[in-house]
Amino acid sequence: MTASPFEIEIPRGRVIEVQRDDTRVRWGGGLLRGMAVVWKHWKESFKLNRSYSQIHGTFTIEYPEEQPRIPEAYRNMPILLYDDETGHELCTSCFQCERICPPQVIHMTQAKDPATGKPVPAVAEFIIEYDACMSCGFCAEVCPFDAIKMDHEFELSTDDHTRLTVHKEQLLRPISYYAKIAPTMWAEVRESALKKLQGNVRRRPDVIGLAPQLTEKIAARRAELAAQAVQAAQAAAAAPAAPAAAPAEGRKLTPEEKAAKLAAIRAAKTAQAGESATPAEAAPAPPSPAPAGEAAPSADKAAKLAAIRAANAAKKAAAGEAPATLPVAPADGMAGDTPADAPPAAPPADKAARLAAIRAANAAKKQQSGDGS
Amino acid sequence: MYDMLTALINGALGWGWPEWALNLLSYILIVTIVLVVAPLQMLFFTYYERRVIARMQDRVGPNRVGPEGIWQPIADGVKMFTKEDIVPQAADRIVHFLAPCVVVAPTVLMFAVVPWGPGMVPVDLPTGLLFFFAISSISAVGLMMAGWASNNKFSLLGAMRAVAQMVSYEIPAVLSLIAIVIIVGSLSINEIIAYQAGLIISNRDLPGVPDLGLGWFVFTPVGFVAFVAFFIAALAEGERTPFDIPEADSEIVAGYMTEYSGMKFGLFYLAQYVLNFLLCAITAIIFFGGWQGPGVGWLYAQGITPANPNGNGLFNVLAGILGVFYFLLKTYIFFFVMVWLRGAFPRLRIDQLMDFGWKFLIPWTLANLFSAALWVAFTRWGPAEGMLITVGWSPVLRWLAAFVVTLAINLGVYLWLTRVYAASQAERRRAELEELSAAA
Known part of the structure; x- marks a missing residue:
């Protein structure tokens, strides 16, 4: 028996022979070497391994007790952002996310000025169906105002199906929250996002565009508006004609x-x-x-x-x-x-x-x- | 047990019970202990295996139920009991029902001859070893019943494989044990343990050796070869991973257990783990001295024994505790080795299994049998038996000669056999390829 072929064509397909060194007899040493590898794994497994560059040690994160270290770019479910100081939402209801959403789970209505009926760059209602969301992150990617971002929260299981249809109030998170979970990603877009927000805030009358759950922010804004009105009235009264x-x-x-x-x-x-x-x-x-x-x-x-x-x-x-x-x-x-x-x-x-x-x-x-x- | 009860009831308490009552009571107690201990060992082994194999795979293993997951087997047992018992419509209902019983019964019977400590053997049969292996073969019948009654091709394939494997590997297992039986000259398990007193060398061969309970057979060339061969055969017998062909889940679902569910499946599972425990135990008993260990012999000599009826009962208890400790320690270490092998090696093919059993283990153990005979000749025979070389040699010299000769034979045979075996395997692969080329 001389050189055996590497490949043989047979009717059922092709057989590729893996050339093993058959002539070498290890006298059971190969078995012992395999056992030594397993022994080392067993011995080292009593140490924790958190570097992920080592092949030995236990990698397991005991989940409910220990929380996994989530990378910044991790994405789970989309959330909306609002400004911490003014309480203004970043969303302008441009419908980009609704358009791109592959499972079409994003729904929104644009806010309208009650006085004129004209649309305002703010969102009246925003709904995401978390149950059908596939966490692709397209919405966050496409958003020109950096208003929609992907959250790191993953403990979403519930026995109440309707709770997975998430409305604006539950979706809104302060910018500081996002800056905490994804600091570098937020730092990249921070300036432009805030600039755009300022531009949009100018075009929002009354309390439109304020996060609805921030009742004291809304009340403060109302009081501010009222004070301005009083001032204006006084100014008007002072003017003779x-x-x-x-x-x-x-x-x-x-x-x-x-x-x-x-x-x-x-x-x-x-x-x-x-x-x-x-x-x-x-x-x-x-x-x-x-x-x-x-x-x-x-x-x-x-x-x-x-x-x-x-x-x-x-x-x-x-x-x-x-x-x-x-x-x-x-x-x-x-x-x-x-x-x-x-x-x-x-x-x-x-x-x-x-x-x-x-x-x-x-x-x-x-x-x-x-x-x- | 009988001795202890006699000493306690008729001696210490002075109640003067008749002999039959004492016998009855002692056997009831023994049976109860065995029937409680066997499932407990199985429960512990499932937990133990899962934890150890998990560590070998860089995992943690079950650690949720109770402290470090120690109640996990209880939870599993509850699950098993509450599962639905399904019998396939096409199955042979009676045989399907009987098969798990036939598989479990022999494993529990095997406990009858296992000594746990000095004087702690349920029944000291003079043919204990024969009984042990004769009974263990019965479970093959149960496996075949299960496979046939299920009326399922996977079950039948699994059963066929199981029976073929058990029958093939019983031969090297028994051949390696015969080597020990030749040296000891008895089939009694207690005798075999008693023979392994001493220090490295049995003090039956070499009088005057201090008794530290370390005269284990594994330290002799004959015993070592027998141990390795027997342990490999035991793996095959207990269907442990390198040889778990009968229930190869990636090929034939679960083998003969495919059509079983609920507690019937649980019984198969129980039988398997109890059998594994017993195989580890018998390995520890025959090659590693069972309960023999430093201190046990001395403690037991102070206690109440047939030879020393006036001893102190406290020493019986102490010797028992220490003996059981040594015995279980050895058994658990062997089970660890079983799990270790499971972690290290992939499953064999059925032809590799058969080749290895018939072409390697059997010739090797047969050669070992010859070595064992030489060992006996060198250490015990005199001119009366026709052994004229050793006339006038001191016991140490005889022992040394036996050691060297058997070592040389066993090593030579091993090296030669591995070479031949490797060559035959290579030849077979080449032949297979040639056949494929010819077909193409």
């Missing part, structure tokens, strides 16, 4: 202001569009208290309409704010206020409305002069 300032907030851009601005822009646009229109098409306009003061063609009308709308918006804003704030706020007095005779010291809401009206008037004037020439 101001009939009643809307209890405008200190923030730069309230939805009311925005609406007014929008109206102005729209009016300007309409006016521009009116330039091309022929006078024949223009219908006689009813007399109006608009600053233009004359019977105007369609362009004029549009401008007037814009002014009225702006005024209404301002009114509505004032009316909407008034009951929410303090009864002392003299919000009701400004109902008949028109943009034209608004005082120069008017608070921002009024100012914006006036600005819109003026702009609209200008546009109308321009149109008229254009027509006349």
Whole structure:
């Protein structure tokens, strides 16, 4: 018998012969060597092994008594973050996570401004079905605001199935919690996340976007808003011509202001569009208290309409704010206020409305002069 | 037991009971002790094995039920009792029911001749060793019954393998024991233990050796070879891991136990562990002196014995405690070795098992038998038996000559046999490959 082949093809497949050193006789030494290996494992197993680079020693973590050391990137179930100081949630309800979720267990509704009905960069309700979540971590990966992160908590077993449909209040964790379980991962995104949050907070009216379980934070925010309203009212009262300032907030851009601005822009646009229109098409306009003061063609009308709308918006804003704030706020007095005779010291809401009206008037004037020439 | 009861009731208490009453009482006590001890040993062994094998695999093992998990076997037992007893529809119901009983009964019967300490043997049969091995073979019948009655191919395969393996490995086991029987000249287990008094060398061969209870057979070349061969055969007999072919769970589910559940399965399990205990015990008894150890012989000589009826009963108890301690220590060490082997070696193929039994162990033990005969010739025979070389030699010289000669023979045979065996195995592999090449 000479060299045996390494491979043989047989009808059922291929046989590969492992070449063993058959000629060497160890006289039982091979068996003893194997036993020596096992003996060493037995002997060393009475020591703990926590380095994971050694092959000897007991690796077992006696779980309920000892907690396993969880690596930072460990991911179990998604959670939402909120800012510790202000209580603002990082989530803006951009729907990225809901879209990417492979088992489609993320559901959310966007918060709406109760005054305008416009969406606000905050989330009203956020639900994750933990029972079907597969812990893929896509939601955390895709979130542009670093609002959704993967938790390290894994003791989730329960006998109550409905508890696995987790709502926003149970999902919310402070940023400090996440910074504790994943310090380096949070340090990487911290700056951009907080910056984005600040930007979003500015666009959130009232107490929208505050973590709902932080009742004292919400109460504090309400009190702050009320104090601002009082201040604004006092300022308005101090101003001579101001009939009643809307209890405008200190923030730069309230939805009311925005609406007014929008109206102005729209009016300007309409006016521009009116330039091309022929006078024949223009219908006689009813007399109006608009600053233009004359019977105007369609362009004029549009401008007037814009002014009225702006005024209404301002009114509505004032009316909407008034009951929410303090009864002392003299919000009701400004109902008949028109943009034209608004005082120069008017608070921002009024100012914006006036600005819109003026702009609209200008546009109308321009149109008229254009027509006349 | 009878002696102690006689001394206690008729001696110390002076009640004057008749002999038959004393006999009856002593046997009832003995049977009770044996029937309590056997399952307890099994319970302990399951726990012991699981803990030891876990450590060998860098694990912890069961440590939840009670301190360090000591009540784990109790929990397992409760589980076994509460499980449903399922009998397959196609099974032979009567045989299926009887098989576990037939397997368990011999293992408990084997306890009858196991001496636990000096004077602590239930029945001192003059043919104890023969009884032990004759009875142990009966369980093969039970295994075959179980395999056949289950009407399941895995069961039948397992039973076939079990019977083939037991029958094959009984031969080397018995051959290695015969070597010891030749030297001792008796089949009585008590005699075999008594022979192993002394110090390294038995003081029957060499009068005047101090009795430290260390004249174990394992220290002689004949005894050592017999021990190794017997222990390997015992592994096969007890279906321990390198030879657990009958219940190879990766091949044939659980062998003959496949169709058993609940307490019937539990009985098989019990039988297996009790058999393992007994095989470890008999290894300790025959090659490692059983309860022999430093101090036991001296203590027992002070106690109440048939030779010394006026001794002190306290020394009986002390000798008993020490003897049982030595005996159980040796037994548990052998069980540790069994678990160690389980941790170290993978399961053999059935052809490897048969090859090893028939082509290696049997020739080796046969050669050892020859060595044993030479040992007896050198140490005991004189001109009357035709042994003329040793005439005029001192006992030490005779013993030394026997030691050297048997050592040379056993070592030579071992080296030669391993060579031949390895060559035959290599040849077989080559032949198999050639056959495959031819088929291709």
